[in-house]
Amino acid sequence: MGETAISSEVDANGFTIVHVFEASREEVWAEWTTPESFADWFGGTASEVPVSTMTMDVRPGGAWAATMYAGPARHEIQWEGEYLELLEPTLLVLTLTDQPGEDPWPPITVVLDRSGRRTNGDALPSARWDVAGAVRARRRGLGHVL
Amino acid sequence: MLTNVPVDELSTTFAALADPTRREILGRLAEGEATVNQLAAPFPITVQAVSRHLKVLEHAGLITRGRTAQLRPSRLEGEPLKDAVDWLQRYRPFWEDSFARLDQRLHDKTGARTTDG
Numbered sequence: 001m002g003e004t005a006i007s008s009e010v011d012a013n014g015f016t017i018v019h020v021f022e023a024s025r026e027e028v029w030a031e032w033t034t035p036e037s038f039a040d041w042f043g044g045t046a047s048e049v050p051v052s053t054m055t056m057d058v059r060p061g062g063a064w065a066a067t068m069y070a071g072p073a074r075h076e077i078q079w080e081g082e083y084l085e086l087l088e089p090t091l092l093v094l095t096l097t098d099q100p101g102e103d104p105w106p107p108i109t110v111v112l113d114r115s116g117r118r119t120n121g122d123a124l125p126s127a128r129w130d131v132a133g134a135v136r137a138r139r140r141g142l143g144h145v146l
Numbered sequence: 147m148l149t150n151v152p153v154d155e156l157s158t159t160f161a162a163l164a165d166p167t168r169r170e171i172l173g174r175l176a177e178g179e180a181t182v183n184q185l186a187a188p189f190p191i192t193v194q195a196v197s198r199h200l201k202v203l204e205h206a207g208l209i210t211r212g213r214t215a216q217l218r219p220s221r222l223e224g225e226p227l228k229d230a231v232d233w234l235q236r237y238r239p240f241w242e243d244s245f246a247r248l249d250q251r252l253h254d255k256t257g258a259r260t261t262d263g
Contacts, residue, residue: 008242014231015238019245023252031248041251044243105160106234127241129234 014106016128025112029089032110033058042079043068058083064094159230162206167191168199175209175222185220 007018021028031037035056039049053067065080081096084107092110109128162168171185186196200220203209207226212219 008238010235010238014234017238017241017245019249021249021252022256027252027255028248031251037251041248042244043240044247046243106163106230127245129237129241 014129019127025089025114028112029092032092039066042066043070046071048074058086060084060086068098158206159208159226162202162208163230165199165202167196168203171196171199171203171220172208172222172227175220179212179219179221181217181219 009016009018031041033056035054036051038056039051039054042049047068047070049066049068054065056062056064058064060083062083063080064083065078068077068079069075070077077098078100079096079098080100081094083092083094085091085093090112092112093107094110095105095107097105106129111128163172167189170188174180174185174188182193182197182200185200186193189196200209200211203220204211208223209220210223211221
């Protein structure tokens with residue numbers, strides 16, 4: 001492999017991870033919005049999410065939930081959240097929390113654009129988790145795409 | 147780890163930050179202190195509504211307000227926001243690990259599609 005550009009940046013309001021994938025935006029979008037796919041990569045290799053625990057209502061205001069077994073001790077974590085904005089295959093804004101019933105955490109903004117420089121890959125998703133500036137980040141992301 | 151995060155301490159901060167108007171107000175205050183009227187100017191809402199937002203922000207400790215009876219300029223307080231950002235950043239490795247796995251998945255798919263390499 002070794003063809004992946006990754007940057008991970010902390011700023012005053014949160015952090016942004018930029019990752020070039022060898023895939024189309026549509027393929028990356030499907031990874032975020034298909035239960036079988038999301039359950040496999042969410043949390044990385046150290047965690048397991050059984051597909052049977054995964055629910056997704058992929059539309060604005062729709063909920064998602066998953067049960068994760070994290071680490072060697074397989075500590076059980078209940079995840080839940082809400083989709084706030086969807087603009088296939090470009091923009092996905094969602095919330096998540098592992099404290100169901102508590103106040104929601106700040107939303108994560110996922111922007112899929114085509115500024116990646118690989119010959120095969122044209123997706124450069126940046127995932128931004130921003131405490132205070134989610135709205136501004138969203139505008140910036142869209143402005144970059146349009 | 148993902149457990150034992152001090153969400154209780156932060157829930158007031160997050161609830162205050164959940165509103166887009168309040169986030170915009172904080173953005174304005176990041177440039178310097180301002181009165182209610184100055185803060186209300188860019189919004190299509192009443193000064194009273196902005197006052198209510200300021201009360202929420204003040205309660206969360208995100209801003210302080212001057213004691214001058216008439217103007218009471220609001221000032222951004224960085225510490226609660228910094229605590230919230232510090233907490234959020236504990237999840238950065240989680241997402242980096244997730245994307246590494248996503249990368250692997252997509253790579254495997256591409257490999258399967260173009261077996262000639």
